Amino acid sequence: MSERWAVEMVEALRSGGKDSGLMFAEVKSVAPLTILAHDQVISKGLYINPALLVWAEGGGSRIPPELAGLAPHPYSFLTEFHTKYVLKAGDMVVVLQVGAGFYIMEKVVKV
Secondary structure, eight states: OOTTHHHHHHHHHHTTTTTTOEEEEEEEEETTEEEEETTEEEOSSEEEOGGGGTTOTTTSOOOOGGGGGSOHHHHHHHHHHHHHHSOOTTOEEEEEEETTEEEEEEEEOOO
């Protein structure tokens, strides 16, 4: 893999991902998972890291009550992780299209 992978990915996204298959998409729903890319709602052929959907049902704001008994540091970390990392409707994601498959690579956030 090239050492410039991040630069190459950004350049491909800026060019619209024409040759690379990279694109931005909006998460329309998480249960069931659907995305909006190129004005098309896609619900089949989606592939994703399951960690991006952990506890995402119900709007993406639920941390299991049984975790509240953890020491404060791990619980606050899990809460922050869940808020920033887990997908919610309206989030933007980077998607790689390969044939008929759509691989959701990562959530996109403003910095």
